[in-house]
Amino acid sequence: MAIMQETKYIWKNGKFIAWAKATTHILSHGLQYGTGFFEGIRSYPTPEGETIFRLQPHVERIFHSAQALGMKLPWNKKQIAEAIIATARKNKVSDCYIRPYAFYGYQKVGPNPADSPVDMIIACIPLKDYLKRDFIKVTLAPLARIAPSSAPHGTKISGMYYHAALSGLYAWKRGFDEAIVLDHKGYVAEGAAENLYMVKHGKIYTPPADTILPGITRDTLMTLCKDMGIPIQEKRLTLKMLQDADEVFFSGTAVELHSIGQIEKKKLPRKNPITKELCAHYMDVVHGKVGKYKRWLTWI
Numbered sequence: 480m481a482i483m484q485e486t487k488y489i490w491k492n493g494k495f496i497a498w499a500k501a502t503t504h505i506l507s508h509g510l511q512y513g514t515g516f517f518e519g520i521r522s523y524p525t526p527e528g529e530t531i532f533r534l535q536p537h538v539e540r541i542f543h544s545a546q547a548l549g550m551k552l553p554w555n556k557k558q559i560a561e562a563i564i565a566t567a568r569k570n571k572v573s574d575c576y577i578r579p580y581a582f583y584g585y586q587k588v589g590p591n592p593a594d595s596p597v598d599m600i601i602a603c604i605p606l607k608d609y610l611k612r613d614f615i616k617v618t619l620a621p622l623a624r625i626a627p628s629s630a631p632h633g634t635k636i637s638g639m640y641y642h643a644a645l646s647g648l649y650a651w652k653r654g655f656d657e658a659i660v661l662d663h664k665g666y667v668a669e670g671a672a673e674n675l676y677m678v679k680h681g682k683i684y685t686p687p688a689d690t691i692l693p694g695i696t697r698d699t700l701m702t703l704c705k706d707m708g709i710p711i712q713e714k715r716l717t718l719k720m721l722q723d724a725d726e727v728f729f730s731g732t733a734v735e736l737h738s739i740g741q742i743e744k745k746k747l748p749r750k751n752p753i754t755k756e757l758c759a760h761y762m763d764v765v766h767g768k769v770g771k772y773k774r775w776l777t778w779i
């Protein structure tokens with residue numbers, strides 16, 4: 480996993496401050512109870528300059544996560560979008576991972592955050608390859624994903640990411656690159672922080688949206704597959720189906736598209752023609768080389 484590189488400025492509550500000054504109190508509610516949420520967005524260089532990919536759905540998800548936490552952000556969607564663009568512009572970095580994060584500050588004792596102050600930051604760091612190896616090795620995480628009835632769907636609430644953290648740690652300790660997690664019914668759900676796909680006989684299958692975080696990259700791929708004539712279908716998947724697949728890959732804003740070369744001890748075929756074709760097209764789209772999808776780009 481990539482090491483975080485510092486940049487100059489962080490947007491905090493409407494103002495730019497130096498990276499080193501972006502601190503908070505140790506008793507902040509968000510730190511104690513995980514009552515914050517984050518977003519992960521990418522910018523890419525294009526022939527016409529640096530752009531942010533699919534900013535609008537990320538802004539929508541920011542407000543969805545805030546609402547799930549009962550958090551009232553003192554900015555509207557347009558102001559948050561402008562703040563994200565301004566942060567990327569001010570830091571003058573290319574190929575950047577943008578991290579908005581909002582959390583309850585400290586005020587009261589106990590887990591109910593009602594009336595607590597809200598702090599929001601936007602940071603921006605250079606990020607090229609999230610995963611270093613080409614065909615990664617994945618293992619099955621010991622803990623199933625948080626059940627849909629126990630977490631607000633489609634949000635990126637920080638507290639929920641203890642699960643991704645433990646899954647990743649488990650994989651790393653066993654010499655794997657990443658973990659895949661089962662849902663509460665024992666079907667394969669996704670990666671620790673990535674959506675998951677398998678290809679069999681020329682068709683892509685991916686778990687239904689109800690037990691996963693239905694990613695923005697996943698949504699992008701659904702559209703691209705339709706245009707490219709690659710059949711893609713939601714389906715409950717088992718570990719055995721993945722291990723018998725022709726191709727298996729992850730998607731996500733950070734990971735982009737990444738082929739999986741091994742699941743537990745089972746080595747997978749490495750030709751991966753469909754993943755390669757889709758990945759090449761995705762990278763062309765994010766880099767502004769496909770006219771039709773320039774509508775997904777916001778110029779910095």
Ligand SMILES: Cc1ncc(COP(=O)(O)O)c(C=O)c1O
Pocket residue numbers: 519643669670671672673674691692693694695696697730731732733
């Ligand atoms: C649990 C989980 N699944 C899937 C994804 C992929 O989502 P996206 O494509 O919106 O980055 C992420 C990343 O945010 C994630 O944390």
